Amino acid sequence: MTLPISDGDRERVADELQQACGDGRITLEEFSVRVSTAWAAATDVELSRATEGLAPVPVVGAARTVDKVVTILSQRKRRGRWRLRSGRLGSFTLFGSTHLDLRDVVTGADVIEIDGVCLFGELKVTVPEGVEVDLDGASVLSSEEVRLAAVPRLPGTPEIRVRVNAWFSSVEIRSRGPAKDSFWSRLRGD
Secondary structure, eight states: OOOBOOHHHHHHHHHHHHHHHHHTSSOHHHHHHHHHHHHHOOBHHHHHHTTTTOOSSOOSSOOEEESEEEEESSEEEEOSSEEESSSEEEEEEESSEEEEEOTTEEOOOSEEEEEEEEESSEEEEEEETTOOEEEESOEESOEEEEEOOSOOOOTTOOEEEEEEEEESOEEEEEEEOOOTTSHHHHHHTO
């Protein structure tokens, strides 16, 4: 028998999911999908899907803690599972290419701030679909592009603020969904 739920029930599950993300038990992308499921739930059975398989212990595997990314005359990619020390990430790129994929980042922060400088290089930031992103900063003889999927913001997801001063550079922010064969895409019904 299914029972109706209240906004308080949804908020409780969203808080539990945010704690799990902060503890490193789920990634930011997993959090986005699960919290979307929680807010869309109309019954207790649908709501329980949001926490399905959520282990009370941290997942196996290392999550490297990062607070800054420096790239000089090279290419650096930060993707997969990694942890932000706080809600802030510094970035410096000089004659290089920096790619930051935030879909599997582990954080409990309500706001993720990326502050950086890009000189004669490129900075690419990939975020999960349904996350709000704000791009700011000086741009001198550079290109800036924000390509976010036309989907509603997922309640409870952190806001991502990118402040990059770019000279002779390219700055790109894009959103991408989870891999089609992942557990999270099956949970969403993709």
